[in-house]
Amino acid sequence: xxxxxxxxxxxxxxxxxxxIPLGCGGSEPEPAAVPVAPPAAASAPTAAPAPASSSGAAxxxxxxLAKFTDAFSEDARGLVFNTKGVSLDTSRAKGNWSALARAxxxxxxxxxxxxxxxxxxxxxxxxxxxxxxxxKLPPELIEFLRGVRNGGAVLSADAARTFLxxxxxxxxxxxxxxxxxxxxxxxxxxxxxxxxxxxxxxxLELVVPPMAAGVNGxxxxxxxxxxxxxxxxxxxxxxxxxxxGGALNDAYSAKQAAAxxxxxxxxxx
Numbered sequence: 639x640x641x642x643x644x645x646x647x648x649x650x651x652x653x654x655x656x657x658i659p660l661g662c663g664g665s666e667p668e669p670a671a672v673p674v675a676p677p678a679a680a681s682a683p684t685a686a687p688a689p690a691s692s693s694g695a696a697x698x699x700x701x702x703l704a705k706f707t708d709a710f711s712e713d714a715r716g717l718v719f720n721t722k723g724v725s726l727d728t729s730r731a732k733g734n735w736s737a738l739a740r741a742x743x744x745x746x747x748x749x750x751x752x753x754x755x756x757x758x759x760x761x762x763x764x765x766x767x768x769x770x771x772x773x774k775l776p777p778e779l780i781e782f783l784r785g786v787r788n789g790g791a792v793l794s795a796d797a798a799r800t801f802l803x804x805x806x807x808x809x810x811x812x813x814x815x816x817x818x819x820x821x822x823x824x825x826x827x828x829x830x831x832x833x834x835x836x837x838x839x840x841x842l843e844l845v846v847p848p849m850a851a852g853v854n855g856x857x858x859x860x861x862x863x864x865x866x867x868x869x870x871x872x873x874x875x876x877x878x879x880x881x882x883g884g885a886l887n888d889a890y891s892a893k894q895a896a897a898x899x900x901x902x903x904x905x906x907x
Contacts, residue, residue: 691764692762692763692764693760693761693762694758694759694760694761694762695755695756695758695760695761695822696761696762696763696764696822696826698755698758699755699782699785699786699822700778700781700782700785702748702751702752702755702785702789703752703781703782703785703786703788703789704781704785705748705751705752706748706752706785706788706789706792707788708784708788710741710745710788710792711787711788711789711791711792712730712731712732713726713731713732713733713737713738713741713795714738714742714788714791714792714794714795715730715731715787715788715791716728716729716730716731717791717794717795717798717844719794719798719844719845719848719853720847720848720853721848721851721852721853722853723802723853723854724798724799724802724853726738738795739799742792742795742796742799743799745792749792749793749796749812752789752792752793752815753793753811753812753815756815756816756818756819756822757814757815757818761821761822761825761826763826763827763828765827775829775830779828779829783828783830783831783834786819786823786834786837786838787834787837789819790816790819790837790838790841791841793812793813793815793816793819793841794812794813794816794841794842794844794845796812797809797810797812797813797816797845797849798845798848800812801845801848801849801853801856802853802854802856804856806849806856806857806858806859806862807859807861807862807865809845809849809858809862810849810858810862810863810865810866811865813842813845813846813849813866813869814865814866814868814869815869816838816841816842816845817838817842817866817869817870817872817873818869818872819838820835820838820839820842820873820878820879821872821873823835823838823880824873824874824877824878824879824880825880826880827880831880832879832880832881835878835879835880835881836879836881836894839878839879839894839897839898842870842901843897843901846866846901846904846905847901847904849862849866850863850904850905850906851904858905863905863906863907866905867902867905867906867907870898870901870902870905870907871902871907873898875895875898875899876891876895877891877894877895878891878894878895878897878898879891879894881894
């Protein structure tokens with residue numbers, strides 16, 4: 639992945655991080671033995687602004703995404719979906735499509751929970767300074783980003799499953815949820831967020847074009863196309879994955895912007 643600069647920011651997951659005072663305990667110094675003139679009155683110190691806290695979807699994601707483990711999503715990451723049908727990349731997946739489809743049917747409560755969170759409009763991630771080694775991400779952030787990747791893969795596989803089953807509205811909702819996750823992650827400002835937002839964009843490139851073109855007689859209704867176009871339209875058209883700064887990153891964002899425009903065009907947008 640092409641590198642890009644990040645502010646030193648990490649995800650503060652609810653109930654997992656606490657603000658620790660910087661000072662250490664200790665008694666006050668003894669007063670001076672020789673009387674001195676009282677110091678000039680000092681203005682009252684300005685109170686530091688309260689640290690921002692996670693809100694909206696950002697508070698819900700950690701618990702929901704924890705259900706999307708590597709083992710659960712491994713075969714979903716090998717999805718192959720086009721106008722000819724659906725299958726799995728045997729170089730990546732251990733099972734077959736039939737087994738994955740059954741597993742997806744059984745996982746509907748988890749998938750529904752993820753879609754509900756992704757569909758939330760508000761998503762604000764709190765910030766906290768990292769230690770001296772800014773390259774080392776805290777375990778909670780690593781788990782969150784892994785969940786983003788896995789959740790997007792499962793949603794894309796379930797979009798293909800529901801589309802082929804004739805539930806085109808359900809398929810459109812799942813693909814739209816991927817776009818909403820992309821919007822949340824791209825705007826988070828978290829380290830490595832652009833990489834995982836890019837992965838979600840690739841998931842959309844995998845499932846939206848065959849759905850737009852039709853597969854085995856299944857086609858999107860006008861309302862389904864509107865659902866997808868609304869979700870795609872909420873993304874930043876110039877930098878859909880939030881990657882900015884420097885000629886190299888800007889060139890990469892231009893390619894992502896072109897990919898987003900192509901998705902909209904496939905839907906008639």
